[in-house]
Amino acid sequence: MNDTVYYLPGRGGEITTGLGQGLLDRGFSVTGRETRGAFLKLTFQQQLDAICSDLQGEFWHEDAMLVAVSYGCYLFLHAQLGMPAFPGRVLLLSPILGGAFSDAVGIGFFPPRSDQLGQAALRCEFPAFNKAEIHVGSEDW
Secondary structure: OOOEEEEEOOOOOOOOOOHHHHHHHOOOEEEEOOOOOHHHHOOHHHHHHHHHHHHHHHOOOOOOEEEEEOHHHHHHHHHHOOOOOOOOEEEEEOOOOOOEEEOOOOEEEOOOOOOHHHHHHHOOOOOOOOEEEEEOOOOOO
8 A cells, every 4th residue: 555645735834744744643655745935936837737747747546645735725626627537535624715705804815716616616627536535624714
């Protein structure tokens, strides 16, 4: 069994802290893209291209495991729009699916291409995953 997880943390996240460290502590090898530093300096399309390249190069098989959190989910789902459905296991935690505004805190978040995921889903153009879990919390926007 392959014990390497491709991990996309939330915006500004590292792959060896937080959940990434939790995966390491449980014996998994963790690789992926940190969503900070040089990666954030890439254009949105370059970020998606890097993720597509990573996945298709090393993780394009049924035993592959992908974990994404928040903005990492957003990146992964956008990358999926340009390719066949990821063949491995997918775990999405608190995914961002588009723009949002919270009246409670008075803050909005509108990521690049914020309407594309919803439009693709409405047009039934989104790839269907074979093995996926999506978890959201009661406090998620």
